[in-house]
Amino acid sequence: MGGPLLTPENDTLGRRWENDAEYLHVNSSVLVVTANPSSIKYSVSVTQETAPNMVYATADMMGEDANVASPSFNLTWVLPVDPSFSYFVRVHFCDIVSQAMMNTLVFNLYVNDDLAHKSLDLSSLTNGLRVPYFDDYVAHASGDGLEVLKIISPVKSLLFPGGGFNKKVVFFGSAVVAVTSVLLIAVCCYCCLAASRKKSPQKGGNGNGNGHPWLPLPLYGLSQTSHKSNTASCISLASTHLGRCFMFQEIMEATNKFDECSLLGVGGFGRVYKGTLEDGTKVAVKRGNPSSEQGMAEFRTEIEMLSKLRHRHLVSLIGYCDERSEMILVYEYMANGPLRSHLYGGELPPLSWKQRLEVCIGAARGLHYLHTGASLGIIHRDVKTTNILLDENLVAKVADFGLSKTGPSLDQTHVSTAVKGSFGYLDPEYFRRQQLTEKSDVYSFGVVLMEVLCCRPALNPVLPREQVNIAEWAMAWQKKGLLDQIMDGNLTGKVNTASLKKFGETAEKCLEEYGVDRPSMGDVLWNLEYALQLEETSSALMEADDNSTNHIHGIPMAPMESFDNSVSIDIVDRGGVNLGTGTDDDATTSAVFSQLVHPRGR
Structure with a gap:
């Protein structure tokens, strides 16, 4: 909120963060505040991958002309949604206004007319100031609510015809105790394919069984399975990188009842089948062996690990199924195999x-x-x-x-x-x-x-x-x-x-x-x-010296100089993703890797 546009090049996960000005219901009620991005104190649970520091270093607070004394005063954001879907909502907070005193920033968080979080005290949750915090919810578009990520229904696709965006959603951040308040909310656009999937409403109410149009998501917990029916009431994992919770019937249809003709291979965890989802997407379905002693441990590890990771050179997990005591993982299909x-x-x-x-x-x-x-x-x-x-x-x-x-x-x-x-x-x-x-x-x-x-x-x-x-x-x-x-x-x-x-x-x-x-x-x-x-070079190559530093003919050879083992090197992926900073690990660098730490070695 209040920050500049952040393009995928400025985000470690390639997301796009838009300025909130066009979504504000009343612009005059807002005052933009900023802090030094380097002052943001990331924790183990909230890192740069959660959101860039610039997201947490900017905020909207109630402007001077706002009636902050009124208990009904709200900071309001309005977005268009499709009423045919449910949506994943992630809200980001960081107290960059309070100077020294803690427990002075308290406010209510509303989604639709429902109280999502009462008396939210950031300093109590983070044990400090300028410490980022986020929370996740699922909102249903049957009423009004902040809709961010579509959750695909089994009978509808993301291109639901004729639906249109005919509903407006309103997100309220209501100040009740604090003199000032900060509310940061970000859309995790990069994770659209990781939206949770819910089955069409059936007898008995919505998926969570409590009638609420939103529900907080547990951290890295598996889906909750009802023992009273053959269907699972799936609660998506907290990480937006994890995909949907499949029903076992969907898996059966995708793999043609685990047809042996679709078998791709057999591993220690179980058998892998080729499948096709209802929208035509090809997937690889790994079905765990129930007799494996390590099966459940590996199943949980795979989900928890992949919920934290997203990279071009890591196989993406689309979803999972743990209904009927199954251990099934659904991955993107790799056409050329191992x-x-x-x-x-x-x-x-x-x-x-x-x-x-x-x-x-x-x-x-x-x-x-x-x-x-x-x-x-x-x-x-x-x-x-x-x-x-x-x-x-x-x-x-x-x-x-x-x-x-x-x-x-x-x-x-x-x-x-x-x-x-x-x-x-x-x-x-x-x-x-x-x-x-x-x-x-x-x-x-x-x-x-x-x-x-x-x-x-x-x-x-x-x-x-x-x-x-x-x-x-x-x-x-x-x-x-x-x-x-x-x-x-x-x-x-x-x-x-x-x-x-x-x-x-x-x-x-x-x-x-x-x-x-x-x-x-x-x-x-x-x-x-x-x-x-x-x-790739077609030119003749020659040896530069005895330490196996290679020289491409036609390119002037830089004079060799003494080098410092402390020189750091930024490794950059060809796709533009910074892969980290490497330094030489050995006290005595071998001849093989001399060009790695030498500033002119390449």
Whole structure:
């Protein structure tokens, strides 16, 4: 409220935040106040991904000509809605007006004529000033209310014909005790596909059973299932990134009753089917095995993790179903399936070297976002070629977060946990010490790199003993400088020598025995991008010096200078998304990654 237009380039999740002026019912009753964006104090539960600091640093308060003494005075916003739908509402608050005293800002929050939150005291909720806070609601358009995100009905689409926007909605923020009040409300436009889904009203009232036209949403809780009927009364998860709660009948219709002809694969969690929703959207439906001991834990972990994440290189979760004790997850459909099927064991045409590099870069971006995008970081713990999926354009996306774990806090170096993962990809240090770090994912990704190059499984027990484990076998050839002798025969004579060398060096660093000697995913991403550049150039390449810093012919070589290990590097996604800031993790930087910390290395 009161802030400038924020475009997707200014938001970490690519959302658009509009100024509220055109929605204000009475402009003269409002005075815009601002604060220094850097003064906003984010918490563990409210981060930059929740809303940019500029959203919390601007606000509307009652103007000088407003009759603030009147108990009926309201700050009012009016928006057009379609009465045929229900809507998701998220309101953002931050007390940037109070200077020192707490508990001086108290107001009521109304949606329609219903009291959504009585005597809302921001300082009590946040234990401080300038600390952001948000709350979520579902509003029904049968009356008047602030309608923000459509919740799709089973019998209607988002393009409901003939409905039109014939209702106005009014959102009231009523001041009752405080001399001044601040109300911030934002529309999470980026999450339109994540709107909750409610079944058409049936006998017995609305979905929540209490007759209220809105209901607060629980934080990361699963849907509430009625044991008195075969349908679930679904309450959407709090995060707007999570999709709708499907009815089991919808899943049956989408998969043609789990037709075996639609089976895409079988994993540790269960079977995966191809499905089609009523609007024609193709989806992948993962049905958990009820006899699996870890099934429910992985089911909950996957939902909770994906509710916090959204990235171009992470598979998106559309929704879930837990009706009838089912554990069903519905994902976006990845037309080209797992990376492994393009490497061996199938009849698909082989990927070119450039395509393989682009796939590895996409997966590295997804993992780098996992490690740095969340407040504490997330460790995937099961990185392998079957969990890297390709869409119709061969864009790689990381999938399967059932084993994922929140990373260590700032004052910790690791997370102590039981060993889980896939044999052949397990970090040996994690296996020995049961201490999990982001570098465990780096090791697994190193195995993936060798798998991409050699087109063979991570473990193959039918081979001679020294060849069973691809990591050990490929590392032996890499150390001899003969990695080209074991690469996929389809690549022979088609790979730029300098690009292959950089790729091999990167994989070698990932597969170091100790995590402290491995690079971060940001460094891995950088080097893979560099290998792709070397592949794309048609000019002759030459070695700059013995430390494997490569030089592209025709581009002047900058004189080598001493460098400072503290130099930070911004890793930027090609789509414009800032992927974080990387710094060199090792006290002695290896020759392989010298260009990563050198200001002119690239």
